[in-house]
Amino acid sequence: MQQTHRKTDPPQRCELLVIGAGMAGMAAALFAARRGIDTILVGESSEIIFASGLMDLMGVHPLAQKRVWHDPWAAIRRLCRDLPAHPYAHIPEAGIRRALETVFSFLESAGLRYFRRPQRNCRVLTALGSEKITYGVPRTMAAGVQVLERKKPCRIVDIQGLKGFSSRLIVRARHRSWPGLDAARIVFPGMQDRTEVYAEQMARALEVPRQREELARVLAPHVKGVAAVGMPAIFGMYHSDAVCRDLEQRLGVPLFEIPTFPPCVPGLRLKEAFERRLPELGVRLITGKRVVSADVSQSNGFAFGVGDDLAVAADAAVLASGRFLGKGLWADRRRVRESLFDLPVCQPDSRRRWHRRTFLDSRGHPLNRAGLEIDARFRPLGTGGRPVHRRLYAAGSILAHQDWMRAKCGSGLSIASAWAAVEAFIRERG
Amino acid sequence: MESPKRIDTQVLVIGGGVTGTGIARDLALRGVDCVLVEKRDINAGASGANHGLLHSGARYVFNDPVSAAECAREGRLLKKLTPQCIEDCGGLFVAVAGDDENYVAEFPRLCANCGIACRPLDVAQAREMEPALSPALIAAYQVEDAAVDPFMLSLENMAHALALGGRLRRHARVAGFEVRAGRVAAVKVRDKRSGTTFTIDADLVINAAGAWAGEVAHLAGIDLPIVFSKGSLLISDHRIAGCVINRLHPSSDADILVPGGSVSIVGTTSIRIDSLDDIRPTIAEMDTIVETAAQMVPELFRTRYIRAYAGVRPLVSIAKKKSDRSVSRNFVLFDHADAGISNFITIAGGKLTTFRKMAQHTADLACRKLGIAASCRTTSQPLPPCSDFEWTAPGQAAKHWMRAHGRGDLMLCECELVPKSVVAGIIQALQQQNDLPDLRSIGMRSRIGKGTCQGAFCGVRIAAYMSDRPDLPAYDGQDDLKRFLQGRWKGIRPVLWQAALAQEELQEAVHCGLFGLEL
Structure with a gap:
């Protein structure tokens, strides 16, 4: 995607440019900043808001057998043995653990506490009544994990005017396996007159103690006789843990959030947390713009065009631009391309083999595994099988040989590959 | 739901496409008692999987002048009697550099022979009318083509038949005929939803099952010479041209672009198939359509496509001919008295534009056989618009919402602006027909799932809304x-390139990544 630019200012210089503002890009910027690397991150901030807030590590393998793993680490070991080209196979387990814990503690410092168990996945009830397998869940969802495991009596309370979230739908989908689950509906206090209410507005409203008091009053009749109460994810934007605890204290019952249809509040919380805290660590964030051109002709660094008027010069770059939704990949009727550098993309040989005939085929679509091939140091490979550039790295969903949507490994893969890419740069830099 | 074990009627019509519903209305207008059974839903076959083109007839002047003249007459009649289903947008026939100039030169004379209006335009004039046309245009003629909403057409035909006392059973599949003494004595029908079987006693049975007519006739021991020709089409995300644009050459693949409200439809292919199982548009067909149609309208190369679909043309193979394009699009009415069953007839072949005439001929034969003297009224009686079915037209639901100022009315489908009140109305109409509503049946009666998100977002919202209804x-x-x-x-899989892939990824990330629906 070459474009002409009005470069009004001299280029901004940095050691590392991170391309992409999704989970992988944000994590790469965090790891780089923690290691004292002068870092710029460029990306449209819309990318992370589609996140559910759940931190998947590894849940399903092999896909064809729909085998769901309780221990994500055992699943990763098995995966690496079966699929040695999978990006996880290039990262030591200790590295994955360290990368994840670094992100969890960073988020905690931003007020987003995560519940996780060292050797065990969690199951989370979804807005469709299904069970989502994941690793780390926001503290505001933790009570749901516990009641779901034991199928304790539980009530789902939905909100009048909130589209796409029906407690009756959830209860009906689970009526056989979880008879103690039932449904109730409330009107959100202060929004009685509105036809439609929005999760984000309610979340922001609940930052105010007075609103929580009102909500607790409305909820009170619905919390009797159950082990926990589940609601759509609206418990605050910046202090969700405190908001949830305050409501729990007022009501005397554990509460938990259920992620709503994206973009959802827990995704927005992630975006807020990264965007607020990364600059404090020294990362220069350029959000709302994309990297639109890249000059890799100099062996000692890169020159990038950003948006239509900025230029960035960097010694190294991490490409974390995502797949089709993030615009890291792009396809015409013939083939898939990488959007920025036109890197070779490993892909099925014909569009006929991109997708299976059934949407919900558990094996996943072959195109999901298309992407960039890398060496052991997370450098994308050129046509000759050698790294395209000494200091160009790739991380996240753009990597080939993985299907994060089916394997339930999206966040873990993004975070671990971002960590591996940054570590590889540090070694290379010496 | 009340479901009698035995239903008595004068006429049983099998098949809820445009022909079957047209017959039901025609009979009802003559005062004949009639039950229609449909194994899936209204227009589930070819009636719902075509261009939505009301032919001026010009299409057929070269290969099939009889059909051409018939289309011209029927097209004019339908514009008069069913204006609510038709956008009288007009049409063009255009040729581009390299097309057969002899055919171009002959076209006006062939049209005149069939009584079809055809006005030559100069190329600049045509491109001014339709800027999307190729700069390589060498000839253009204006004709009286129009766009028709085939769903609204069939739904309103059926609604009128029901209002006149007709009966409808959807999801009801004919399981077998009891033939005794040269008559169909009873028809066994299986309700696919409940799994129960019931019996229909009819004085006369009309097989209007379209592509499945051979299958139905076979149940009575009759072989029909029907061949299947699959045609696939593509829907663009916006309206590319104001009028219908036809390629001016003998019929071939991908030579017609038809507006459908806020979108355009381009196609079709023509592929002989042997089986009706798993009809779907293929990726190779999409490439053929895009590459061929772009010769006429170049922006079809870059356009974003929303969806593809495929239908099966049931063609009656009276004699073996060279290609399916040249098999007559005329309909054939079989009186199976010839095969020893006196009260069984089949209507087969034909096309959307001539459905009314097919229904008329069929009803005429039915009445003759039953000794009923009533004559056809569909040549003069307008089809009454039915407010339940206006929602298939793009923009209609949004206008309704604007009129009502949206107060208290949630917008459930944001791509096509379908509010809760419209969905509620459709649910109520389905319930009045003793039917359980689901996303598919609501989608067929509205624009739900037809916009950019292809149901990924609105599907969840409507499922949630339906779950909240105490009556479901x-x-x-x-x-x-x-x-x-x-x-x-x-329909989505064959159009996954460019922006559509991003939409698909979001859908999969949500429905598989988050909801785990594949597990």
Whole structure:
């Protein structure tokens, strides 16, 4: 995607440019900043808001057998043995653990506490009544994990005017396996007159103690006789843990959030947390713009065009631009391309083999595994099988040989590959 | 739901496409008692999987002048009697550099022979009318083509028949005929939803099952010479041209672009198939359509496509001919008295534009056989518009919402602006027909699932809304959503390139990544 630019200012210089503002890009910027690397991150901030807030590590393998793993680490070991080209196979387990814990503690410092168990996945009830397998869940969802495991009596309370979230739908989908689950509906206090209410507005409203008091009053009749109460994810934007605890204290019952249809509040919380805290660590964030051109002709660094008027010069770059939704990949009727550098993309040989005939085929679509091939140091490979550039790295969903949507490994893969890419740069830099 | 074990009627019509519903209305207008059974839903076959083109007839002047003249007459009649289903947008026939100039030169004379209006335009004039046309245009003629909403057409025909006392059973599949003494004595029908079987006693049975007519006749021991020709089409995300644009050459693939409200439809292919199982548009067909049609309208190369679909033309093969394009699009009416069953007839072949005439001929034969003297009224009686079915037209639901100022009315489908009140109305209409509503049947009667998100977002919202309705206590939203998404996939999979891939990735990230519906 070459474009002409009005470069009004001299280029901004940095050691590392991170391309992409999704989970992988944000994590790469965090790891780089923690290691004292002068870092710029460029990306449209819309990318992370589609996140559910759940931190998947590894849940399903092999896909064809729909085998769901309780221990994500055992699943990763098995995966690496079966699929040695999978990006996880290039990262030591200790590295994955360290990368994840670094992100969890960073988020905690931003007020987003995560519940996780060292050797065990969690199951989370979804807005469709299904069970989502994941690793780390926001503290505001933790009570749901516990009641779901034991199928304790539980009530789902939905909100009048909130589209796409029906407690009756959830209860009906689970009526056989979880008879103690039932449904109730409330009107959100202060929004009685509105036809439609929005999760984000309610979340922001609940930052105010007075609103929580009102909500607790409305909820009170619905919390009797159950082990926990589940609601759509609206418990605050910046202090969700405190908001949830305050409501729990007022009501005397554990509460938990259920992620709503994206973009959802827990995704927005992630975006807020990264965007607020990364600059404090020294990362220069350029959000709302994309990297639109890249000059890799100099062996000692890169020159990038950003948006239509900025230029960035960097010694190294991490490409974390995502797949089709993030615009890291792009396809015409013939083939898939990488959007920025036109890197070779490993892909099925014909569009006929991109997708299976059934949407919900558990094996996943072959195109999901298309992407960039890398060496052991997370450098994308050129046509000759050698790294395209000494200091160009790739991380996240753009990597080939993985299907994060089916394997339930999206966040873990993004975070671990971002960590591996940054570590590889540090070694290379010496 | 009340479901009698035995139903008595004068006429049983099998098949709820445009022909079957047209017959039901025609008979009802003559005062004949009639039951229609449909194994899936209204227009589930070829009636719902075509261009939505009301032919001026010019299409057929070269290969099939009889059909051409018939289309011209029927087209004019329908514009008069069913204006609510028709956008009288006009049409063009255009040729581009390299097309057969002899055919171009002959076209006006051939049209005149069939009584078809055809006005030559100069190329600049045509491109001014339709800027999307190729700069390589060498000839253009204006004709009286129009766009028709085939769903509204069939739904309103059926609604009128019902209002006149007709009966309808959807999801009811004919399982067998009891033939005794040269007559169909009873028809066994299986209700696919409940799994129960019931019997229909009819004085006369009309087989209007379209592509499935051979299958139905076979149940009575009759072989019909029907061949299947699959045609696939593509829907663009915006309206590319104001009028219908036809390629001016003998019929071939991908030579017609038809507006459908806020979108355009381009196609078709023509592929002989042997089986009716799993009809779906293929990726190779999409490439053929895009590459061929772009010769006439170049922006079809870059356009974003929303969805593809495929239908099966049931062609009656009277004699073996060279290609399916040249098999007559004329209909054939079989009186199976010839084969020893006196009260069984089949109507086969034909096309959307001539459905009324097919219905008339069929009803005429039926009445003759039953000794009923009533004559056809569909040549003069307008089809009454029915407010239940206006929602298939793009923009209609949004206008309704604007009129009502949206107060208290949630917008459930944001791509096509379908509010809760419209969905509620459709649910109520389905319930009045003793039917359980689901996402598919609501989608067929509205624009739900037809916009950019292809049901990924609105599907969840409507499933949630239906779950909340106290009158649908058995509705399983998760299950229904899965079926709906799988059904939409058939049409989405072949158009996954460019921006459509991003939409698909979001849909998969949500429905598989988050909801785990594949597990």
